Amino acid sequence: MSGLASELSAIARQAFAAEGLSESFGQVQASDRPDLAQFQCNGALAAAKSAKANPRAIAQKVADRLKANPIFAKVEIAGPGFINLDVADAALTERAAASGFDPKPNGKSVVIDFGGANVAKPMHVGHLRSSVIGDCLQRLFRANGWHVVSDVHLGDWGLQMGQLISEIGHRGIAPLYFDADFKGPYPEQSPVTMEDLEEIYPAASAACKADPARLEEARKATADLQAGRPGYRALWEHFFAVSKFGLEREWGSLGVHFDLWKGEASVEPLIAPMIADLKARGVTEVSEGALVVPVAQEGDKKEMPPLILIKSDGAVLYGTTDLATIVDRVKEQDPDLILYVVDQRQHLHFEQVFRVARKARINGKAELEHAGFGTMNGTDGKPFKTRAGGVMKLHDLIATMTAEAAKRMDEQGIAKDTGAEERAGIARKVGLGALKFADLSNFRLTDYIFDLERFTRFEGKTGPYLQYAAVRIQSILRRAGDEGHASAPPVVRSAEERALVLQLLALPEAMAAAENNRAPNVLCEYAFELAQKFSRFYSEHHILSESDEAVRASRIGLCETTLAALTKVLDILGIEVPERM
RNA sequence: GCACCCGUAGCUCAGCUGGAUAGAGUGUCGCCCUCCGAAGGCGAAGGUCGCAGGUUCGAAUCCUGCCGGGUGCGCCA
Structure with a gap:
């Protein structure tokens, strides 16, 4: 499916080429002055600049060639060298009847990463933009002939998991999962519901904020989970299942669907080999007890901190899982583009991740792009809150x-x-x-x-x-x-x-x-x-x-x-x- | 401190790969229902495009410096 302006551009490009000028000058667009014409081509002005010629003379030559094509009802030169164009009604009629919307596959594929939700946290207004914009982009890319794979990429492997686990430990809700001697199998029924998690997580987060010892516990639990401790892993499985059920319902009501329900944890098996690979390529360094990849480049206008792959306590951060996710996507889809529809505030993070990926050449043929977005604010100009001042679900x-x-x-x-x-x-x-x-x-x-x-x-x-x-x-x-x-x-x-x-x-x-x-x-x-x-x-x-x-x-x-x-x-x-x- | 995003009509916002008279919605003021849904249509008023330089035949758009708002800046996500 190609539009009328594109068709006219193709005609104009030929006309410029026939005059020995670059085809690129032939771009035709809807006119800025609908009172004068339907379409305009400004290429003669640019062509004149590069050829050091008179723009009106070039416009005249191109216009003479365009006039030979019956698609045009009018070809005029105006001002310093604009070419104004009207299309014949017969040509409009002909094309109006033939318009259709079937996408022609363009042979390209894209992975779109959006949604931004986390396990155990209810969706709030902050997730709206990622969901709505990301969903629109997946629909748009499909309509334009791309092969699209959308992935929620749930936040399910970071510190918040350790916070939840240690809070549940403190409350003694499910002691079985903390018993190191228990050999399994663990119950199929989750010890907590989504409603429980929605209450437990803020409490856990607050506890860690207030008490450094609790934060340390949560860090330890995170590292243990990532190291594969069976009870924690079993608890995590419950968190994931319970959360997914709730999230699917919420996105369903928004009319938003994902092809893949992967998350940070789903690439966990890829992390160790990836880190070995990064080490082998010589891009890593040890800094202050952490394994990092420096990403500063010559000519950087801003400070570019290194990406931390492994913290000094052995746990990984979301930059690490984001990198492993690129490895996974290249392996599974081998896309031409990976698009991240995530809050603009994370731009620096993506810049770091992308630099590491390119430096280590783990992104295959994929372009990596962060399509950021701004926030939804209240009438006071500050991020949207409920009347009570809380975050609205x-x-x-x-x-x-x-x-x-x-x-x-x-x-x-x-x-x-x-x-x-x-x-x-x-x-x-x-x-x-x-x-x-x-x-x-x-x-x-x-x-x-x-x-x-x-x-x-x-x-x-x-x-x-x-x-x-x-x-x-x-x-x-x-x-x-x-x-x-x-x-x-x-x-x-x-x-x-x-x-x-x-x-x-x-x-x-x-x-x-x-x-x-x-x-x-x-x-x-x-x-x-x-x-x-x-x-x-x-x-x-x-x-x-x-x-x-x-x-x-x-x-x-x-x-x-x-x-x-x-x-x-x-x-x-x-x-x-x-x-x- | 450094970097990124933003600053356009009373209000909410487009336009930003340089191009003709800077647009829309809303609000204000006129006009239009004996005719298919007036939640509409037609018209008017309303802007030194944050400020100052620069590049260019031409700048809201590109570059530099200020001012104002938002955001970010190694072991959270």
């Missing part, structure tokens, strides 16, 4: 969004003809759509302010507005079916239809741009513009009430095409459209 946030959506629907008289059950389902989709759209429509790296009232509006640039727009089109098409109206491929006959078709034909570029920048906000913007252009078309034209049968059929076809594109983009954003509302 994710399912409470979703419940809040759903309740607000239901309230809005009542106020606006939306979905008033539906039964209670359907209404609840709609409110849930709308609440989630509001939340996801608000999160995704900001540029990834910037922080944004959570504003319940604004996010759930049915007007403006919001998820609910887009869902509503899609539902309206569905409603028109349902009526068309009821009234026995036929549909036909859309034909461009008016300015509004032309603008709408141009927008439809720009979808591949939007998807490509979103992929290149790992920027879901590009898709949000696209979806909103599409909905707006449809509204303009809708307000200016009769559809079902159009008396000319051919025109009516073509407009119904345009509704179908628009709905398909809108639904497609919303699907990539992870936003569901209700049947009706």
Whole structure:
């Protein structure tokens, strides 16, 4: 699937090449001045700079070649050497009918690492962005033809495990697992529930903070766990199983799915051989009792601390498991890219890990990339908190969004003809759509302010507005079916239809741009513009009430095409459209 | 101290591989429902793009230095 601008670029590239200039100057994009033209090519200006020639003269030569192609209705030179282009309606009509969304495999594979959850900890608002952005990226890369493997990469092997174990030891909840003489087998039933863990972990964490002796115990337990102590390992298995069950439910309610449920612990067997390999390659050093890999490079603008592979107490850190995970992924998937959708605050960490991986050449052919993101803040501009000042759990946030959506629907008289059950389902989709759209429509790296009232509006640039727009089109098409109206491929006959078709034909570029920048906000913007252009078309034209049968059929076809594109983009954003509302 | 991210309309934000008159939503003010869902459409007002230099025919965009906010900086994740 390739968009209209790409097609025009290919034509312009040939024209530049025929003039003995670099093809790269032929890039055509949607015009910045829609009042002057549909598309523009600025290449003549850049070409003139490198060739030390007159830009207008180059533009003229290229334009003369472009004029020979019947796809263009207009080729004009403006200002210092812009080439302004309009596409013939016949060409738009032809392409509008042929547009489709089947991804063509591009032969490349990517592992996307997102979710950011930890064993034994409930998901809170901090996990929202990683989940929502990561899920959008996995959907986008798939839609663009990549082979995608998504992995939660659970935090399940660090100090927090030792903290849990030692806290449980203190409480005497499950003494069997601490009995060094016990030979097993251990019970299948977990001695703790997810609810227990949610209470135990904060207590353990606080105890370690308050008392250095407790922290030391937790460190020891962590090292023992990692060294394979059977009772601890058995306890860990329970933590993992219980947590996974809870996490799957939470992500399920968000509509987020992972291909792999691996974690730090799952690469544990790879750590020892990897460290041996790193030593053999001579990249390691012993520093202050720890095994480290220096990663500072010539020309670094900032201080770059070494990556610690093994702490002085023998335990490993998450940098070590991250490296072993790269080894695992190269072995299992051999991807072209590994993308980490993790809080921007961890950027330095990833820079360190990536440097070690490249230095030791353990990343195969994979590019390693950290796609960081900013935080969701409260109206005070600080990271989002509950009224009580605590961290809000994710399912409470979703419940809040759903309740607000239901309230809005009542106020606006939306979905008033539906039964209670359907209404609840709609409110849930709308609440989630509001939340996801608000999160995704900001540029990834910037922080944004959570504003319940604004996010759930049915007007403006919001998820609910887009869902509503899609539902309206569905409603028109349902009526068309009821009234026995036929549909036909859309034909461009008016300015509004032309603008709408141009927008439809720009979808591949939007998807490509979103992929290149790992920027879901590009898709949000696209979806909103599409909905707006449809509204303009809708307000200016009769559809079902159009008396000319051919025109009516073509407009119904345009509704179908628009709905398909809108639904497609919303699907990539992870936003569901209700049947009706 | 050093580094990274950010600073654009009253508010919330796009735009940042340099290009024409800097955009959107919201808010404010007009106009448009005897016609398919007005949650909409059309229009107006609103900006020294943090500040100062530099590169360039051309800078919100690239470079340098300041100012302001956020974040990070070897044995947490």
